[in-house]
Amino acid sequence: MVVVGIIIIVIALGLDVYAHIVGPDPLATTYQGLSPPALDHIMGTDQLGRDLFSRVSFGTTFSLLVAFISVAISVSVGSIIGALSGFFGGKIDRVTSLAFDALYALPPLIIAILIAAMIGAGIVNTGLAIAVGYMPQYFRIVRGIILSIKERPFIESTRAIGAGYVSLIFRHMMPYAIPSIIALMTLNMGSGIVDVAGLGFLGLGLPPPTPEWGTDLGRGRDFITAGAWWPSTFPGLMIVISVLGFTLVGEGLDEIFRATSTRKKETF
Amino acid sequence: MRLRTFILLRLLLTIPMVLLLVTVVFAIMRILPGDPVLAVLGSRAGSEQQIEAFRHQLGLDKPLYIQYLEYVGNLLRGNFGYSMVRQDPVSSELGDHLPATVELTFWSMLLAIPLGIYSGVFAARKAGGKVDASIRIGALVRWCVPVFWFGLVLQILVVQFNLPLPIAGQASPRIASVPHVTGLYTVDAILAGDLRALVDAFAHLVLPVVSLGTTMAASITKIARTNVVDVLGEEYIRVASLKGCSDERVFQKHALPNALIPILTYTGLQVAVLLQGAILTETVFAWPGLGRLLIDAVAFRDFNLIQGCVVLFALVVSIANLIVDISYAVVDPRVRF
Numbered sequence: 001m002v003v004v005g006i007i008i009i010v011i012a013l014g015l016d017v018y019a020h021i022v023g024p025d026p027l028a029t030t031y032q033g034l035s036p037p038a039l040d041h042i043m044g045t046d047q048l049g050r051d052l053f054s055r056v057s058f059g060t061t062f063s064l065l066v067a068f069i070s071v072a073i074s075v076s077v078g079s080i081i082g083a084l085s086g087f088f089g090g091k092i093d094r095v096t097s098l099a100f101d102a103l104y105a106l107p108p109l110i111i112a113i114l115i116a117a118m119i120g121a122g123i124v125n126t127g128l129a130i131a132v133g134y135m136p137q138y139f140r141i142v143r144g145i146i147l148s149i150k151e152r153p154f155i156e157s158t159r160a161i162g163a164g165y166v167s168l169i170f171r172h173m174m175p176y177a178i179p180s181i182i183a184l185m186t187l188n189m190g191s192g193i194v195d196v197a198g199l200g201f202l203g204l205g206l207p208p209p210t211p212e213w214g215t216d217l218g219r220g221r222d223f224i225t226a227g228a229w230w231p232s233t234f235p236g237l238m239i240v241i242s243v244l245g246f247t248l249v250g251e252g253l254d255e256i257f258r259a260t261s262t263r264k265k266e267t268f
Numbered sequence: 269m270r271l272r273t274f275i276l277l278r279l280l281l282t283i284p285m286v287l288l289l290v291t292v293v294f295a296i297m298r299i300l301p302g303d304p305v306l307a308v309l310g311s312r313a314g315s316e317q318q319i320e321a322f323r324h325q326l327g328l329d330k331p332l333y334i335q336y337l338e339y340v341g342n343l344l345r346g347n348f349g350y351s352m353v354r355q356d357p358v359s360s361e362l363g364d365h366l367p368a369t370v371e372l373t374f375w376s377m378l379l380a381i382p383l384g385i386y387s388g389v390f391a392a393r394k395a396g397g398k399v400d401a402s403i404r405i406g407a408l409v410r411w412c413v414p415v416f417w418f419g420l421v422l423q424i425l426v427v428q429f430n431l432p433l434p435i436a437g438q439a440s441p442r443i444a445s446v447p448h449v450t451g452l453y454t455v456d457a458i459l460a461g462d463l464r465a466l467v468d469a470f471a472h473l474v475l476p477v478v479s480l481g482t483t484m485a486a487s488i489t490k491i492a493r494t495n496v497v498d499v500l501g502e503e504y505i506r507v508a509s510l511k512g513c514s515d516e517r518v519f520q521k522h523a524l525p526n527a528l529i530p531i532l533t534y535t536g537l538q539v540a541v542l543l544q545g546a547i548l549t550e551t552v553f554a555w556p557g558l559g560r561l562l563i564d565a566v567a568f569r570d571f572n573l574i575q576g577c578v579v580l581f582a583l584v585v586s587i588a589n590l591i592v593d594i595s596y597a598v599v600d601p602r603v604r605f
Binding site for chain 2: 098099101102103105106107108109110111113114115116117118132190194197198201202203204217218221224225227229232233236239240243244247248251
């Protein structure tokens with residue numbers, strides 16, 4: 001599963017690199033508008049006469065970049081607060097847990113719409129808007145793991161030989177959470193890509209003329225009734241392919257980590 | 269704990285949860301940069317005085333904590349504030365758009381739950397075989413297809429192959445003459461006894477419900493399969509077979525009920541995902557529901573309306589969680605302790 005997923009991701013990125021080197025400019029409006037797929041434009045052109053293959057391939061950069069920024073933000077905020085909250089416990093823990101529980105009840109896309117509406121779109125802004133909705137997942141996982149190992153003897157001994165809080169939490173406890181965090185991050189890369197496209201589709205994504213899958217297929221839908229199916233088909237196909245890649249890797253990693261942890265349990 | 273006590277306690281717990289959600293939404297709206305007044309006025313923004321007057325009219329010149337207390341106080345009385353752009357109470361806008369979303373999500377769930385559970389259970393009983401593999405791959409791939417693109421592809425197919433299905437809207441203009449008692453078009457058509465309107469309402473539902481329903485069905489399939497496979501591996505299932513139960517009976521009496529509990533919980537939690545999908549589906553199919561309302565409100569920077577929509581979504585999710593917890597307690601007495 002992991003291997004197939006990685007191959008899919010590599011192909012998507014390869015297309016992107018290929019387009020950067022040899023493909024036509026994704027912003028050049030030099031061609032006949034809305035011409036169907038043919039040999040010179042294998043995915044056809046959009047309403048402004050831009051080469052769709054080039055836009056779809058360039059779009060990989062932006063979608064993956066924004067998704068990656070969002071995952072990076074949510075994993076750092078979520079897991080650091082989760083770790084501190086689980087470690088110190090008490091009132092702080094209760095308050096943060098409640099706040100993250102409330103956030104967890106709202107679907108990530110709705111939070112993203114709310115924030116994107118407030119702070120506007122852009123590569124970092126959109127990444128941030130998507131990130132907030134995913135923070136509770138990391139918070140919960142890390143907090144749970146920290147809570148479960150907090151009372152173990154090796155933590156007490158590490159503390160006894162003089163380890164400070166920072167080193168205790170981040171050097172001695174966090175490593176236990178890393179496998180679950182990595183699996184979740186990979187899965188959330190997939191959801192992040194869908195959310196980026198979703199925001200773009202709703203008109204809240206990266207501003208034009210950036211080649212972005214969601215925005216492109218959203219604009220293309222005005223021409224469906226006129227029979228032009230390609231502008232909204234190919235960007236979506238790329239979304240599916242890249243999401244599938246990340247989901248396969250994520251699920252595969254999850255299965256592997258879970259299998260190793262149950263095996264460990266059985267040997268006790 | 270008695271069941272009644274549990275339900276009562278759980279009901280009480282919902283109140284702080286909803287309050288917290290409202291607070292989070294309020295915080296996001298007020299802490300982030302972006303001035304609602306300037307956003308609404310846009311190029312119409314006149315002198316400083318005019319802007320200040322508008323700010324005063326909306327109560328945005330008061331200290332933040334007073335704004336918060338007033339907002340929560342008004343919410344408790346069912347007052348969601350006033351739409352800045354539509355010049356209409358937010359609650360009446362929400363009321364107008366709620367039925368369409370209810371109709372869309374209801375029929376989607378009606379498609380998704382049986383389809384998801386049935387295919388998941390079916391795959392689990394053939395675990396390891398070809399049927400299992402194809403159901404798993406199918407569900408995985410369908411899960412990776414964004415609901416809005418799936419909707420677009422359905423529209424494209426209908427257009428390209430000239431299928432006799434409407435690709436947008438909730439009813440055809442020439443048939444939309446049925447009195448709207450409930451706002452649910454299918455129910456209204458039945459109440460009016462108008463067969464043509466009923467067929468029309470269902471025809472408009474086909475594409476949106478298939479888009480949204482199959483998305484949800486894909487994740488239910490996955491969870492159903494995993495749970496049934498897990499339960500079938502339990503020792504008590506082996507015991508039941510060894511003492512001579514037929515396979516069918518073991519499955520019906522011992523495996524399925526135990527597997528269904530987590531599946532139902534998961535399905536309840538999917539309501540949040542369903543709402544998120546509804547926003548996108550409504551945009552694809554020009555469906556006049558809450559999702560459309562929210563996106564329009566965002567386009568016009570209508571802050572009270574945005575806040576109202578999100579609070580309503582939060583409320584629906586909390587109620588769904590409440591129902592899940594209570595039904596969980598009913599079927600599994602261990603939860604009550």
